[in-house]
Amino acid sequence: MRVGVFICHCGSNIAGTVDVARVAAEARKIPGVAFATNYMYTCSEPGQDEIKAAIKRENLDRIVVAACSPRMHENTFRKTIQKAGLNKYFLEMANIREHIAWIGNDKELNTEKAIDAVSMAIAKVMQNKPLHATSFKINKRVLVIGGGVAGMQAALDCADGGLDVVLVEKSPAVGGIMARLDKTFPTIDCSICILGPKMVDVGQHEKIKLFAYSEIEEIKGYIGNYQIKIRKKATYVDWEKCTGCGLCMEKCPSKNSYDYFNFGVAPTKAINIPFPQAIPKKAKIDPNYCRQFLKGKCGVCAKICPTGAINYEMKDEIVTEEVGAIVVATGYGLLDQNILTEYGGTRYPDVISGIQYERLLNASGPTSGHIERPSDHTEPKTIVFVSCAGSRDKSIGVPYCSGFCCMYIAKQAILTKDHIPDSQSYVFYMDIRSPGKGYDEFTRRAQEEYGAQYIRGRVSKIYPKGKKMIVRGADTLLGTQVEIEADLVVLATAAIAAEGAAEMAEKLHISYDTFGFYVESHPKLRPVETNTSGVFLAGACQGPKDIPSSVGQGSAAAAKVLSLFSRDMLESDPAIAQVNTNACVGCLKCLKTCPFQAIVEDTLRSGKKVAKVIETVCAGCGVCTSTCPCGAIQLQHFTDNQLLSEVSAICQM
Amino acid sequence: MAEKKYAYYSGCSQETSSKEYDISLRAVMKALDVELVEPEGWSCCGSTPAHTVNHVLAAALAARNLALVEKMNMPVLTTPCPSCLTAFKEANHRMENDSFKKDVNSLLDNPYNGTVDAKSSLQIIYEDIGLETIASKVKYVFTELKVAPYYGCIMNRPPALAKFDDPENPIAMDKILSALGLNVCDFAFKTECCGAGYGYTKKDMMKELTYKVLDMARDAGANCIAVACPVCQMNLDLNQKEINKDRGSDFNMPVIYFTQLMGLAFGCSPKELAIKKLIVNPDKLLKNRMLKSETDKGQDKEKLKASA
Amino acid sequence: MDALNLTEKTDWTFIEQFKKESGDNPSLCYQCGNCTAGCPYTHYFDYPVSMIMRLLQTGQKETILNSKAIWLCATCETCTTRCPCEIDVAHVMDVLRHIARRENKVAEKGVKSFYDSFLKSVKLFSRMYEVGMIMIYMLRYGYMLSAAKLGMDIGPKFLTRGKLSFFPHELMGNAEVARIFKKYRKMEKERAKK
Incomplete structure (x- = not known):
């Protein structure tokens, strides 16, 4: 085995507080290391060329790059060694910038720590196995959560781009906060006048399936293949029949219902259409105020409704939709x-x-x-x-x-x-x-x-x-x-943050900050992506935003979805869990702990019950591996052996 | 034996200028079956003057008393006076720091270990005794009274220290007075400073603030003020005549301790509650009282009417 | 008025001294003015509270220590309660008073005298004894007129209601309380030497 080690200066970012030459010199002494050097900017084109040349010249088969966080450049260097003919999983990165150079000023201590980090990476890379990605088909439908201006923009842009869109809005009508505004700054143009046409488009677009007064119940799956359970909350009015004539609202005797649309400025009726331009323009009963629900008698709306749409017995309904990407636009x-x-x-x-x-x-x-x-x-x-x-x-x-x-x-x-x-x-x-x-x-x-x-x-x-x-x-x-x-x-x-923002984030497996706003993948360069691929952000759910910014983000998120869906197949990450069926005792503890429902029970030809990983669903989080009592389930690229070799590398120092 | 027992620190004012607060509180606690035990040989808490000099000195003056209570093996010290309360709470808070604690204890003959919690008598009555018990003890309802509940500035402040009720809109006294069947006004100045701290040294300053509190109480529709602080009481009660002279106003608003109002409702005699010690005479407002049983009937009648 | 030369006139040592002694950080203040807005005494201050905070940020030691404001603050805690930056403003004023005392800069002698008289009375009688305190206040600091007027205002109303006693109560803790003051003086002297 011939390992090549590249220590990056990152200008003075690393070299300022780490003696990079010494780190390279120490790496050279480690058995298995055939070549070690330090370089000003390893990620630069000449830096990458240097790696490729060294692989050929020195006949290297494993590479360690000690530089910044793998979140920055792991992909860069994987591609580099792939171009030089190595399997991309024969790369390990030691993060000596964020983990070492940036957090301590003592050059001596930093250098020691960097040597430790590099020797760990060397130990691991020698245990690495070649892995190969498989590809799978994308479901080219998109779910947009939230029908405010950001969500509507994302939905319309996706739909206009030819995608099928599922738009879920928790209140009875789309429009969000913007629909409640009078005029907009700095032009003083009427808010509903400019938003109205968009709302109508959303309601009528043949590519948009609108679920109003509905909430996300459950999200399963992964980028390209999500299964979404949507709870259609009971409105007690059959929207297929309701024409939005408003007679019920006129005659309803419960006049003191809280008006959510108007933020309680004045009361409304227990059965109401939230506002004249509402899309969909359908009535809904608030059972907290309706006499029929409170006292068991009234029935005025049922008597008056010309289409017989009132149904006091209506229950919530769960529907399932399948999509390949999600835009979160849940507002604030x-x-x-x-x-x-x-x-x-x-x-x-x-x-x-x-x-x-x-x-x-x-x-x-x-x-x-x-x-x-x-x-x-x-x-x-x-x-x-x-x-x-x-x-x-x-x-x-x-x-x-x-x-x-x-x-x-x-x-x-x-x-x-x-x-x-x-x-x-x-x-x-x-x-x-x-x-x-x-x-x-x-x-x-x-x-x-x-x-x-x-x-x-x-x-x-x-x-x-x-x-x-x-x-x-x-x-x-x-x-x-x-x-x-x-x-x-x-x-x-x-x-x-919007009510329920944290719970929604848990369902989506995306992160949120201390205040409940969703965290983008990179604050400058990936502003609408999340750390969960396939989930994008738009509007104020990511932080307070005015209308232009929200609209801009809605379009940006749509562009991301369209670019993702421009491919037919996606490559899956092979760094996922794998079951050694000889060692598995079939206790299925892993099945219970898997947060992605990626593990199922399987029966071998011998009749033995074992756990089985659904490759496309597994997110590679590793929870199962720490649960397994007999070490039978292993996360590829992070196996027990690989991690233990890192530990023994520092223990030997 | 009494159902509840607390170490009790009346505070210096309650020995002289505000005797009626101590007297009425003791009467009410007796009616509520609460025993108050005074630590023997207690001394001044240090109050505002001490903390303007030095925090170690201030904490030592307060902690001396807390140490006495600690020796009595009692976990809670209650005091009716917000100024004493703040001194104790500050001492407890600052003494969480070890080097500060060492300094304080070096001034004391007997060290204090920080195990005594200080609570206002208002908090004890509101939280430990509770509104239901209070309501159950009510014999008389005083129908003439329209009360502005006045908490003073430091009963609930700063919130990090007070850890009781809301610092801007406290409601404990409001609810106690309502439980007595009294008509309680929504009083926006319930925590505004009355200026009492400058009663001796900066009278004009004090009078302006006192005027504002009285004026707002009247604006809220009150004909009397209920208080929980001896310094506020003295200030608001004592200075009305002079303010009237200065400003041409006509305040004649009794300023009554909430404990006196509780006592009256429980059926204690005015003498037992030292009502006579108040400067603005409340007798006229206290003339009309109804047996609680009668007001209940009245309410029942109204309810009947309403439902019919 | 000349421009305030901040290069020369910023007393960084004072800022550091204040930070160390108080544990408060004046840089947390973003000058919203909420302390001034809520301060019941602000009309009597020569500098509103938010200005004291600003003077502190810019190290204007002399102006602060000579101000009336730090003595007229009654520690009503409104500022501390409402400060959006979680600064204990009342505590800031307290510590500034401590520094001013040490440096013998007291712009409101009457207020300081009152506090001293109060504590003297506590030292002598172990509890605050109003008649004793007022007498000390009059005798030691010569505020005869205002105090005598005060006595005339309050005296009759209080006496007829049995609210003033001319004799302090008997006490057990007397000696220990006096010792607290004595030990405190010693502690202060040792601190000053250091």
């Missing part, structure tokens, strides 16, 4: 105002959230676009906007900036002046964050043309006095405490 949520007790939580009706104010501004909202104080329905003259209501607040676990609030507050201040010309808006802000195209000019316009008073400082307390809400804050530029007697206070509540 808003901080519960009740947490902000210094602002009264939700105790004071005239302290509302930005999204609620949006509904008050909206012509199809509960007040038909007339701005009213929720307490007494009078027109407010002094309106105070509070930025960062929960955002950038470590003390409540939201240290990040919600990103779009500065802009929508400026928009709301402008619209307020349009609606009520003799009104005065005040905006409390810490920093105005408006880096988009035309954005900063927009916030200036709110002040220069629309006369909004911007006050630099946070608000400390909001309390009622008489009919007014007293907003007590600071003007740090004046260096003083200030008070405003407001008629209405609008809080820009922080953007947080």
